[in-house]
Amino acid sequence: MGALGAQRVADDLAGRGHHIIELERYAMANKIWTTKVKRLRMADLLCVSCGRRFEAKAKSKLEVKLSDSKQAGRGWSDGMRPDDVFAFLPVTVDSNNMPLGIGRPLYLATASMNRITPKQGQLKSAADGSERDVYWPITVAKRAGIVTRIQSGKVTVQPPGAKASTLGRPGDQPLVQVGDHVENGTVLSSTVTPATNLNCSGATWNLHEAIASNDEVEAFAAVKAAGVLKAEHLVDPVRAIAHDDERDMRLRIEALGSLARLSDPHAVDRLADLDDGDVDAAMQMERVLLLSELVGSQAATESLLQIAKGVDYSDEVRAAAVWGLGAAWHDHFGYCWSFAFDASEKVRRHAQASLGAPTQNDLPDLVAALKEVDRAPLAAALLARSRSVAELAAALSDDQSHAWAIQSLGQIDPAFVRQKVSQLCAEDQAALDALWRRNLRDTHNEPTNLTELQFLAGQSLRAPESVRP
Numbered sequence: 001m002g003a004l005g006a007q008r009v010a011d012d013l014a015g016r017g018h019h020i021i022e023l024e025r026y027a028m029a030n031k032i033w034t035t036k037v038k039r040l041r042m043a044d045l046l047c048v049s050c051g052r053r054f055e056a057k058a059k060s061k062l063e064v065k066l067s068d069s070k071q072a073g074r075g076w077s078d079g080m081r082p083d084d085v086f087a088f089l090p091v092t093v094d095s096n097n098m099p100l101g102i103g104r105p106l107y108l109a110t111a112s113m114n115r116i117t118p119k120q121g122q123l124k125s126a127a128d129g130s131e132r133d134v135y136w137p138i139t140v141a142k143r144a145g146i147v148t149r150i151q152s153g154k155v156t157v158q159p160p161g162a163k164a165s166t167l168g169r170p171g172d173q174p175l176v177q178v179g180d181h182v183e184n185g186t187v188l189s190s191t192v193t194p195a196t197n198l199n200c201s202g203a204t205w206n207l208h209e210a211i212a213s214n215d216e217v218e219a220f221a222a223v224k225a226a227g228v229l230k231a232e233h234l235v236d237p238v239r240a241i242a243h244d245d246e247r248d249m250r251l252r253i254e255a256l257g258s259l260a261r262l263s264d265p266h267a268v269d270r271l272a273d274l275d276d277g278d279v280d281a282a283m284q285m286e287r288v289l290l291l292s293e294l295v296g297s298q299a300a301t302e303s304l305l306q307i308a309k310g311v312d313y314s315d316e317v318r319a320a321a322v323w324g325l326g327a328a329w330h331d332h333f334g335y336c337w338s339f340a341f342d343a344s345e346k347v348r349r350h351a352q353a354s355l356g357a358p359t360q361n362d363l364p365d366l367v368a369a370l371k372e373v374d375r376a377p378l379a380a381a382l383l384a385r386s387r388s389v390a391e392l393a394a395a396l397s398d399d400q401s402h403a404w405a406i407q408s409l410g411q412i413d414p415a416f417v418r419q420k421v422s423q424l425c426a427e428d429q430a431a432l433d434a435l436w437r438r439n440l441r442d443t444h445n446e447p448t449n450l451t452e453l454q455f456l457a458g459q460s461l462r463a464p465e466s467v468r469p
Helices: 001-016 110-114 209-210 214-230 233-242 248-261 267-271 281-293 300-311 315-325 333-339 345-353 359-369 374-387 391-393 402-409 413-420 426-441 451-457
Strands: 021-023 045-047 055-059 063-069 085-091 097-102 106-109 121-124 130-136 138-142 146-152 154-158 166-168 186-189
Touching: 001 021, 001 045, 001 055, 001 085, 001 097, 021 214, 045 214, 055 063, 085 110, 085 267, 106 110, 106 186, 146 345, 154 186, 166 186, 166 359, 214 233, 214 248, 233 248, 248 267, 248 281, 267 281, 267 300, 281 300, 281 315, 300 315, 300 333, 315 333, 315 345, 333 345, 359 374, 359 391, 374 402, 391 402, 391 413, 402 426, 413 426
Parallel strands: 055 085
Antiparallel strands: 021 045, 045 055, 063 130, 085 097, 085 106, 121 130, 138 186, 146 154, 154 166
C-alpha cells in the first residue's frame, strides 16, 4: 500500500509540474530485505526542481495519523519543512487485504498541521522506540449521498431513500459543497486546512546552498538531486562530502552514487568497496542497492557481478546484487541464470525470481539444460514462458531432453504450438494432448514448482533515477 500510495502521489504531482524522484530509497517499491538500513528520517518523494518534499501515507482506513517520538530526529515532522506536504490516501482492499484501488490524495502542509494540536495515541514500549501515534481528526462519509447542508464545520449528507446524517465537528474545514454527490469514504471535513498551492514553483531550489547545509536531510536531498540532474557544476561539493570521514556514512554513500552519475571515473569502484568504512552490514546493503540503480553503467554491472560471486559476503548482500542484476534494471538474463543454482538458497531464489525473458542467444543454453536433472525443470518453465516452440520441437529428437521438452510444450497455448509445428509423431502428439487437457482443469500445473517464488516475483523496484518531465 505504501508503494502504491507513493506512486499515486508522484503521478499526481508530475501533472502539477513537479520533477519527482524518490528521496527515501524504494518508497515506490515493495521489495523487502531482512537487513534494515536505518536511514535519516525523510519524506518519500522530492521535487528536484523546487526542492519540495512529499510524504505519502496510504491506508485501508483513511486517517490523518503519524508516528511521533521525543527522540532526536524521530518527531512526526522531522525531515519536513513548513511548506513540505503529507499526502493521505485511502486504499480499497479485497478480503485478503490486497489493494484493489487507491483514492485521491488529501494534501496537508506541515505548517498547517503544526498549527493544530494533534490528539495522541497510546505510548508504545521502549522496544518500539517509545513512539506514539498522533492524529488530526477528519470526517469521512459513511454512505453515498448528496450534501444538503454545511454549517459550523458539520456536513449533512442525504443518502437516496434513507435518513440524512450530519457528520463532523464544530470548527472543521469543510472539503465539499452543498449539492456535491459523495461516495462512501469521501473526506467531508478536516481539522487541518488542506494545502492548495501544490503546483511546482519551477527551478527555485538553490542546490549549491542546500549541499552546504548543516541539515543532513537537506544535504542528502540536494546531493541526490545533483546526481539525477547531472549537475556537473556541483561535482566538487558532492565529492567533498563523499571524502569527508566526519559526515554520516549514508550521506557519503549517496554522494558516491551521485558522483557515479556525474561520470566520476573512481566513484563506482569506491561504491563497490564493501569493506570501506566500518563494514556495517546495513551500509554494505546500501552500497549494493545504489549500484543497482546505476542503469547503463557497465562498471556498476561488473561490480554487482563480482559482489554476487563473493562467497565471503552475506547471503543477503549477494542476493541484493543478484536482484540488481535481474529484477532491478541491469536486467541481464545470463547473469541471473548463472546464479539460479547457487549453493545459497537466498541467492538462488532471488536469481530465479528475477530472471527476465531469455534472449534468442540464451535459448541454446536453456535447451541444453533440459538434459541436466537439477536444471531441467526451471529451463523447461523458462522455455515455455518464452514460447520457444521451434527449439523445443528440435529437442524432442534427443532422448535425454525429450521428456522435459514435452512438458514445456504442454505449458504453451495449443493453437500457437500447432501454428509453429506442422506435425509430430503420434506418441508425442498424444502426450501433448493429454497435458493440454489436464492444464484446462489445473491452472497451476507447471513443469516445476514455481509457486514458492511468487512472493519474491511479486516484489518490484522502480528506477528512481529517472526524472519525471
